[in-house]
Amino acid sequence: MGGVSHPRSRRVSAGIVGGSGYSALELLRLLARHPRLELKWIFSRSHTGEPVASVYPSLRGVVSASFAPVEEPAALAGQADVVFFATPAGVAAEQAPLFLESGAAVVDLSADFRFRDEETYRRVYGKSHPHPEWLASSVYGIPELFRDELAHARLVGNPGCYPTAALLALAPLAREALLDPDAPIVVSATSGISGAGSQPGPAYHFPGATENVRPYGVPGHRHAPEMAAVLGRLVPPGKSAPVLTFIPHLVPASRGILATCVARPAREMPDEELLERYRRFYASHPWVRVLEPPELPQTKAVQGSNFCDLAIRWDPVAGVVVAMAAIDNLVKGAAGQAVQNVNVLMGWDEREGLEVVPLYP
Amino acid sequence: MGGVSHPRSRRVSAGIVGGSGYSALELLRLLARHPRLELKWIFSRSHTGEPVASVYPSLRGVVSASFAPVEEPAALAGQADVVFFATPAGVAAEQAPLFLESGAAVVDLSADFRFRDEETYRRVYGKSHPHPEWLASSVYGIPELFRDELAHARLVGNPGCYPTAALLALAPLAREALLDPDAPIVVSATSGISGAGSQPGPAYHFPGATENVRPYGVPGHRHAPEMAAVLGRLVPPGKSAPVLTFIPHLVPASRGILATCVARPAREMPDEELLERYRRFYASHPWVRVLEPPELPQTKAVQGSNFCDLAIRWDPVAGVVVAMAAIDNLVKGAAGQAVQNVNVLMGWDEREGLEVVPLYP
Amino acid sequence: MGGVSHPRSRRVSAGIVGGSGYSALELLRLLARHPRLELKWIFSRSHTGEPVASVYPSLRGVVSASFAPVEEPAALAGQADVVFFATPAGVAAEQAPLFLESGAAVVDLSADFRFRDEETYRRVYGKSHPHPEWLASSVYGIPELFRDELAHARLVGNPGCYPTAALLALAPLAREALLDPDAPIVVSATSGISGAGSQPGPAYHFPGATENVRPYGVPGHRHAPEMAAVLGRLVPPGKSAPVLTFIPHLVPASRGILATCVARPAREMPDEELLERYRRFYASHPWVRVLEPPELPQTKAVQGSNFCDLAIRWDPVAGVVVAMAAIDNLVKGAAGQAVQNVNVLMGWDEREGLEVVPLYP
Amino acid sequence: MGGVSHPRSRRVSAGIVGGSGYSALELLRLLARHPRLELKWIFSRSHTGEPVASVYPSLRGVVSASFAPVEEPAALAGQADVVFFATPAGVAAEQAPLFLESGAAVVDLSADFRFRDEETYRRVYGKSHPHPEWLASSVYGIPELFRDELAHARLVGNPGCYPTAALLALAPLAREALLDPDAPIVVSATSGISGAGSQPGPAYHFPGATENVRPYGVPGHRHAPEMAAVLGRLVPPGKSAPVLTFIPHLVPASRGILATCVARPAREMPDEELLERYRRFYASHPWVRVLEPPELPQTKAVQGSNFCDLAIRWDPVAGVVVAMAAIDNLVKGAAGQAVQNVNVLMGWDEREGLEVVPLYP
Incomplete structure (x- = not known):
């Protein structure tokens, strides 16, 4: 039950650009209890100057800050050691360099x-990147896969929620070139509706969303090429990764991603070997829990926490492995992982500020 | 908006064995409005003699019958033209022959x-069948796939809920030998919790089940060999069907199955061709709705109804087709399909008694 | 199990103004199976000319009509025997007279x-009524309370969902002047989120609405004066009704109102007397089910149906009666009651077209 | 954003009797992060010797303890400074004295x-108390109302979840004798289903519980006399409290109580006065948040936390005040309040170990 020790000295200051969505709310929740990372400012065009707690009733009595009384985030450059962008596509591409140049990590x-x-980027997002010069030095922010690079990074591309779950489920096989490159990987995943953001819309309206399950973005969801690109980096040099199809589904829950990944391994893989490989791969990573059979992951067992729960099985009939991952899309799939990345960047214990116990039931 | 015409003459009598679960409740709901099929008796060991409406509050004022005041279903043989078994595994195997011999359809x-x-059967259910002599004459009850055989059947094996969805999604390709036999089919499906029956249990207890998604029975769920066996019958003689892996998931909904099936076709299959094939295959089947792009199935659009909604897409990146089906597991996946099978057996319009409009939202 | 007999002759034509909300969807669902009332046209400014089934996927294969290809509802005057308004406040006030003058019932x-x-009206809605001359001849549409007046009505004010539940719960006591006029009635009610309409908004966005219960509109919800006004009509001449406070709550469900009404009776009222009075009061009303103790109402037992389930208890400690009602807010609380009102207007059986069995579970 | 400082010295040891329910799980969650209170042992007859994390998957990697390898809790007497009983009715009455006599607080x-x-006790629970000699020295554990007594208590009767919410909502008026003793108080409340415990049962089975709202235990729920008894202690000597009726409802959520309390005040009470009184009453209590109009409480804004959110309104039409409270039934309504009580007993900051930020959305 020990946990990290919490010296209150040497605090690092943090700023948040894009303060009106769920990722920002989660960052605020986590920073409020982080012993070393302190909220310095938060910027939201739609809430300039308002108390944070009036926008987020859950934070009343927890966060006393107000949204920065400025018109543009640029006005805040140089005023935080670390800057989180929780903004729609395109904003960070434009504005992150300003903060990077002021010396902050982003x-x-x-x-x-x-x-x-x-x-x-251009192929997936359909436009050119305004600051391509920063792409090469950015690091993809899954500490369990890229810890060494992250330790020296200044700019982190925090992963999508689906890719986080799928890549953690597939990495131990990909790293050892144990995936048959000729058989397509199938990633079928469900997401709670918070994954679609805080903006109301017909598909997220409670009456139609409750008691409903629906696939969407099939094929062509932008997380598919993200998974494929990172998978390609994971396989050993000279090897190629299998192609991948990705089918996301909305389910009637607020939080939680369950990614079910099916792949054909290069050879037969009994359960014991799979389990042993996964245990070893994640042995030094506190936020991945490799489950003992017969346990399988469930999203509620990680609710509100930074854990990723994993299970892996060999299906002898179809000759495939089934790797299943559960994460909270807003924590390990977004804000929690962002804080974990800062912990790595700063050389702190990876658990700092993230020790929220999952909320069950 | 017309609908079936409803002559009230020539009613056929129906009995239900196993009256304490959700399938029985659904049969009661449907029979209460069926113009030709009339409930004669219902048997439940745990409710002998009780009014049906005292067990099912939703049926108060709708169903005035009581559970049969007998100790054994055998006492009811000969007292109905059609007998539904909504019983745990093993009961129908023992007792159906009695009713069949009395002249009833089962x-x-x-x-x-x-x-x-x-x-x-023995391999999947781990015991020998007490009446194997009836297996050969039983017909697998998906009218869209086996209508001709069903028209002459006396004994129908009503399909599992998952196989109904997956087989309807895959049949148009399987029938024409358009599935690559060397690539495993992946069926990843979600089910509402009513699929697990009406018996309370830890995994179905509301507090742990809400806001939770969990895979189960991986690998080895009994519906996998059921799908595989029927798929094998669908491919043309001399051809073989691909192997199949099946991953079911519980989602926080009462009803609804969403089956996402991924298969490698024998050759490239543009969306227009797929759509055209599916439309043609199901043209004469009123309970399958092939959706026009960009629409994708959603379980709530079929809630409470006998519809199966289908969509099919080609993923050019992975070289696979994704076929998605939504059904109400208790209707098209159980009681509704049972009634539809009776309609076919009796030579009635397949829509008789099933014209419940989906309840949305 | 009999039910209404369904002669298909002598159909009456119906029009719907305001076709883009949940009430319209429910009217479409019910009319699709009504044996005597036939949809002639449906008007929606936002869907002019579109097929109904493309707007409501649940109705694909059920409703083949399209939204009327006209710019204004006035163009449809004279083209239906009955016109339903499922429009925002103010629209019917302006336009109903046009249809009434063309001879239609509204x-x-x-x-x-x-x-x-x-x-x-002016006090509650804050503006003057454009056609006050029609107010006196309009009839408040709860058939269980005003059947005789409705039988001769041309214009029906279909009640709010909360007032329907609360008034049915309180009417048997109010009619007999059995409520203590000096003690305020407390109506505390929960509503599924469909009661707020089909328009997305922050309070109805799934992630914040699931696992959440919240009161709203306290005090001052517009249904409070509606309840009070009708309660005043129910008490015998010369008697006065108690004042009333109303606290509505949103709960994480799509459908269903549960109204819990607490009142001090004029004298002690043992459970048996209460039950007997309620049974007698509703004996000839097929859509009210007075539950036998110990049963209490639950919204799911009426889901999708026109039933109102009622229970009543005497609390000897506090000296109050607790009357509880459950309805489906979109059916008995809106579209179902509207159809029931037409049935009464037309002299048909009140059950016509409404015999949807509740969907449980 | 400061928060409590966390010296790790001088830890107090805690034992838990009754480890298989939700209250125990919540105690484990909170103790795992409490800086001064340390789990020493946990006893559960059904899990003797098992690792806690194998029973509660959410605690894997968080709690490394196992259930005590003893047959009876008595074997653990003397081995903890504080003992929590999270047991069914009757167990603590029998066994608490043993631990008290060993010097522990209970x-x-x-x-x-x-x-x-x-x-x-006998009237409400229908049996005599095995250790009535301890009743007089036990203190009712709502620190906001009985902090001084609790500071010197050895035995705390931790309140029911409903009474916690209702009493916090009514206390500021009761303490000042501002409730009209002649008008009954109405407490209408909703609870998430975790309030019924972790034992599966038909009313808590997901399929029937989702999309359902149902009152229960009307009248006669055991929390009604608990509320009445404590209310009687709150009013000034010589004054009497009003009688009270209590109507609890199950709603489709895991957690959260929303208590809506309606009372007639002794005189008119404008909103500003009410708000000012409530603000003042709770000014020194960190776990009660009195909301600024127009904000109203919602259960999700306190999810997982020890907060109680309160709002109060005057209804001029009915002449009543409406006081609304939201708590997480498992935290402020059970385990969180228990920890808060220990904090008070020990003279620690009341926030110690409870600073979990509410999980929203």
């Missing part, structure tokens, strides 16, 4: 810095 | 008569 | 014709 | 020590 929760080459 | 909603050969 | 699901005197 | 989350006199 963690971008949008997709603007997730691709290393501009061409892929 | 629709078994359990798995006892879904396999044609005893060996498969 | 059932207004908005609040425009629920008050008999213009003064109350 | 916080009983069941109802065994909530009543001061045995007669009321």
Whole structure:
């Protein structure tokens, strides 16, 4: 039950650009209890000057700050050691360099810095990147896969929620070139509706969303090329990763991603071997829990926390492995991972400020 | 908006064995409005003699019958033209022959008569079948796939809820040998919790089930060999069907199955061709709705109804087709399909008694 | 199990003004199976000319009509025997007279014709009524309370969902002057979120609405004066009704109102007497089910149906009666009651077209 | 954003009797992060010797303890400074004295020590108390109302979830004798289903519980006399409290109580006066948030936290005040309040170990 020790000295200051969505709310929730990272300012064009707690009733009595009384985030450059972008696509691409040049580290929760080459970005997002010169130095922010690079990073492309779950489920096989490159990987995943953001819309209106399950964005969801690109980096040099199809579904829950990944391994893989490989791969990573059979992941067991729960099974009839991952899309899939990335950047214990116990039931 | 015409003459009498679960409740709901099929008796060991409406408050003022005041279903043999078994595994295998011999038609909603050969039954259910002599003459009850056989059947093995959805999604390709036999099919599906029955249990207790998504029975769910067996019958003689892996998930909804099936076709299949094939295949089947792009199925659009909504897409990146089906697991996945099977057996319009409009939102 | 017999002759034609909300969708669902009332046209400014089924996926294969290809509802005057208004406040007040003058009967699901005197309307809705001359002849559309007047009505003010539930719960006591006029009635009610309409908004966005219960509009919800006004008509001449406070709450469900009404009776009222009075009061009303103790109402037992389930208890400690009502807010609380009102107007069986069995579970 | 400082010294040891329910799970969640209170042992007859994390998957990687390998809790007497009873009714009444006599403080989350006199206990629970000698010295554990007594208590009767919400909502008026003693108070409340415990049962089975709202225990719920008894202690000597009726409802949520309390005040009470009184009453209590109009409480804004959110309104039409409270039934309504009580007993900051930020959305 020990936990991280919490010296209150040497606090690092943090700013948040884009304060009106769920990722910002989660960042606020986590920073409120982070022993080393302190909210310095938060910017939202739609809430300039308002008390944070009047926008987010859950934070009343917890966060006393107000949204920065400025018109443009640029006015805040130089006023925080770390800047989180929790903004729609395109904003960080434009504005992150300003903060980087002022000496801050930047963690971008949008997709603007997730691709290393501009061409892929352009293909997926349909426009050219305004600051392609920063792409090469950005690091994809899954600490369990890229910890060493992140330790020296200044700019982090915080991953999408689906890719986080799918890549953690597939990485131990990909890293060892154990996936048959000729068989397509199938990633079928469900997401709680908070994954679609805080903006109301017909598909997220409670009466139609409750008691409903629906696939969407099939094929062509932007997280598919993100998964494929990172998978390609995970396989050993000279090897190629399998192609991948991705089918996301909305389910009637607020939070939680369950990613079910099916792949054909290069050879038969009994459960014991799979389990042993996964255990070893994640042994030094406090936020991944490899479950003991017969346990399978469930999204509620990680609710509100930074954990990723994993299970892996061999299906002898179909000759495939089934890797299943559960995360809270707003924590390990967004704000929690962003804080974890800062912990790595700063050389702190990866658990700092993230020790929220999952809320169950 | 017309609908079926409803002559009230020539009613056929129906009995239900196993009256304490959701399938029985659904049968009661549907029979209460069926113009030709009339409930004669309902048997439940746990409710002998009780008024149906005292067990099912939703049926107060709708169903005035009581559970049969007898100790054993055998006492009711000969007293109905059609007998539905909505019983746990093993009961129909024992008792259906009694009713068949009395001249009744039998629709078994359990798995006892879904396999044609005893060996498969024994392998999947781990015991020998007490009446294997009836297996060969039983017909698998998906009218869209086996209508001609059903028209002459006396004994129907009503399909599992997951196989209904997956097989309707895959049949148009399987029938024409358009599935690559060397690539495993992946069926990833979600089910509302009513699919697990009306018996309370820890995994279905509301506090832990709400806001939760969890896979279960991976691998080895009994519906996987059921799908595989029927798929094998669908492919043309001399061709073989691909192997199949099946991953079911519980989602926080009462009703609804969404089956997402991924398969590699024998050759490239543009969306227009797929759509055209599916439209043609289901043209004469009133309970399958092939959706026009960009529409995708959603379980709530079929809630409470006998519809199966289908969509199919080609993923050019992974070289696979994604076929998605939505059904109400208790209707098209159980009681509704049972009634539809009776309609076919009796030579009635397939829509008789099933014209419940989906309840949305 | 019999039910209404369904002669298909002598159909009456119906029009719907305001076709883009949940009430319209419910009217479409019910009319699609009504044996005597036939949809002639439906008007929606936002869907002119579109097929109904493309707007409401649940109705694909059920409703083949399209929205009227006209710019203004006035163009449709004279083209239907009955016109339903399912429009925002103010529209029916303006346009209903046109249809009334063309000879049609009008059932207004908005609040425009629920008050008999213009003064109350003006006080509650904050503006003057454009056609006050029609207010006196409008009839408040709860058939269980005003059947005789409705039988001769041409214009029906279809009640609010909360007032329907609360008034049915309180009427048997009010009619007999059995409520203590000096003790305020407390109506505390919960509503599924469909009661707020189909328009997305922050309070109805799934992530914030699930797992949430919240009161709203306290005090001052517009349904409070509606309840008070009708309660005043129910008490015998010369008697006065108690004042009333109303606290509505949003709960994480799509449908269903549960109204809990607490009142001090004029004298002690043992449970048996209460039950007997309620049973007698509703004996000839097929859509009210007075529950036998110990049963209490639950919204799911009426889901999708026109039933109102009632229970009543005497609390000897506090000296109050607790009357509880459950309805489906979109059916008995809106579209179902509207159809029931037409049935009464036309002299048909009140059950015509409404025999949807509640969907449970 | 400061928060409590966390010296890790001088830890107090805690034991939990009754480890298989939701209250125990919540105690474990909170103790895992409490800087001064340390889990020493946990006892559950059904899990003897098992690792806690194998029973509660959410605690894997968080709690490394196992259930005590003993047959009876008595074997653990003397081994903890504080003992929580999270047991069914009757267990603490039998066994708490053993632990008290060993020198431990006891916080009983069941109802065994909530009543001061045995007669009321016997009337409500229908049996005599095995250790009535301890009743007089037990203190009712709402720190906001009985902080001084709690500071010197050895035995705490931790309140019911409904009484916590209702009493916090009514206390500022009761304490000043501002409630009209002649008008009954109406407490209408909704609870998430976790309030019924972790034991599965038909009313809590997901399919029937989702999309359902139902009153229960009307009249006669055991929390009604608990509220009445404590209300009687709150009014000034010589004054009497009004009688009270209580109507609880189950709603489709895991957590959260919303209590709506309606009372007639002794005189007119404009909103500003009410708000000012409530603000003042709770000024020194960190876990009560008195909301500024127009904000009203919502259960999700306190989810997972120890907050109680309150709003109060004057209804000039009915001449009543409406006081609304939202709590998380498992935290402020059970385990959180128990920890808060220990904080008070120990003279610690009341916030110690409870600073979980509400989980929204």
